[in-house]
Amino acid sequence: MKAINQLKTFQRIIGEYPVDTPLSKFLPGFYRQNKQMGSTDRRVANRLVYNYFRIGLALPNLATEDRLVIAEFLCNTQTNSFIQNFKPDWAACINFSVDDKLALIKTAYPAFKLEDVFPWTNQISAGIDSEAFLKSFFCQPDLFIRVRNGYDHLVKAELNKAEIAYKDEGNNCFSLPNGTRLETIFPKQHWFEVQDLSSQQTGSFFKPQKWDSWWDACAASGGKSLLLHEDEPNIKLVVSDIRESVLANLDERFQLSGLTKYQKKVLDLTTNVDQTLHDYAFDGIILDAPCSGSGTWGRTPEMITQFMPAKIEFFQKLQKSIAQNVVKYLKPGKPLIYITCSAFKGENEDVVDYLVKELGLKLEESKVLKGYEHKADTMFVARLIKG
Numbered sequence: 001m002k003a004i005n006q007l008k009t010f011q012r013i014i015g016e017y018p019v020d021t022p023l024s025k026f027l028p029g030f031y032r033q034n035k036q037m038g039s040t041d042r043r044v045a046n047r048l049v050y051n052y053f054r055i056g057l058a059l060p061n062l063a064t065e066d067r068l069v070i071a072e073f074l075c076n077t078q079t080n081s082f083i084q085n086f087k088p089d090w091a092a093c094i095n096f097s098v099d100d101k102l103a104l105i106k107t108a109y110p111a112f113k114l115e116d117v118f119p120w121t122n123q124i125s126a127g128i129d130s131e132a133f134l135k136s137f138f139c140q141p142d143l144f145i146r147v148r149n150g151y152d153h154l155v156k157a158e159l160n161k162a163e164i165a166y167k168d169e170g171n172n173c174f175s176l177p178n179g180t181r182l183e184t185i186f187p188k189q190h191w192f193e194v195q196d197l198s199s200q201q202t203g204s205f206f207k208p209q210k211w212d213s214w215w216d217a218c219a220a221s222g223g224k225s226l227l228l229h230e231d232e233p234n235i236k237l238v239v240s241d242i243r244e245s246v247l248a249n250l251d252e253r254f255q256l257s258g259l260t261k262y263q264k265k266v267l268d269l270t271t272n273v274d275q276t277l278h279d280y281a282f283d284g285i286i287l288d289a290p291c292s293g294s295g296t297w298g299r300t301p302e303m304i305t306q307f308m309p310a311k312i313e314f315f316q317k318l319q320k321s322i323a324q325n326v327v328k329y330l331k332p333g334k335p336l337i338y339i340t341c342s343a344f345k346g347e348n349e350d351v352v353d354y355l356v357k358e359l360g361l362k363l364e365e366s367k368v369l370k371g372y373e374h375k376a377d378t379m380f381v382a383r384l385i386k387g
Helices: 002-016 023-033 039-054 064-075 081-086 098-108 130-138 152-161 197-205 223-231 244-256 302-306 310-327 349-357
Strands: 143-147 167-170 173-176 192-194 213-216 236-241 263-266 284-288 335-340 361-369 379-386
Touching: 002 023, 002 039, 002 064, 002 081, 023 039, 039 064, 039 302, 064 081, 064 098, 143 152, 143 197, 152 173, 173 197, 197 223, 197 335, 197 361, 197 379, 213 223, 223 236, 223 244, 223 284, 236 244, 244 263, 284 310, 310 335, 310 349, 335 349, 349 361, 349 379
Parallel strands: 213 236, 213 284, 236 263, 284 335
Antiparallel strands: 143 173, 143 192, 167 173, 335 379, 361 379
């Protein structure tokens, strides 16, 4: 009976879920309208819905409940009442390897193809292992924090006290189970920043010098600026974004981190911003470009079913337009750090080719940050020098 009710709740959610809406925004509203659902009910519903989207576009013509059972089998390592009720012969195999599970699914459903989960692997960046990337969708990524210098012993003590399993990834980065309620464990949030492992790794490409002037052009919540500041506290910093509300939220984050000296500007970088920046020349520019976000879809698997391949070209044009407008404010011999959280070559290597061939930059180094190997986001970063 429990599994039947869980299925009915799942079917209601899927029936009401509007396309092009993040699950993280829709589900809290659904639960507010269904206050009879307790915390366990919500947790199970979350698991079912997210797992359902983790199999992407595989077996599109199969009944929704059958696709859900396949997803539950693939994405769980411990048996639960749902699998036991709807596929008891698979329940005994729940701790099998992903490869063995895929073989069982293929036997029961010969039309199942792993490549249908994310059917655009022919367009991903060089160096990405497509099979490993596809399999990573069946696993919820970890939660990562970057601990500020000197606070690691305090963070470890609190995590141990709360009996939270964690892994020290090195370079002040800890990985925790996703869903860990950090706000209930840590009375002082200024000990660390929540930041994905791959995002933290982009900082090694910055290499700022003392008293440099840097511009974080698409700053969003300011994570890259904080990496920059921690590496070299004496830089002069300008942060900008097209969204004023995002920049307002950035202030509090910077204050907690001790970053107090910076200029903030609301800029649309698809347009000429010379009226605002005509007197500026930077020793470094971080361009964390707007992109498809395909490297983060392990966290937002609903995006797989919402994606259209034409969006790659859309974002590529946007990235080129922004890059063209920011490079003019970079001093000769200084770096542009180009970053995306995309797995697509069209947003990564192809844009770098444009920066080299059309804008005259020299590629110093580029890398795909293979988050899929570490239960993290997959990202791309390139360091280019202006001639």
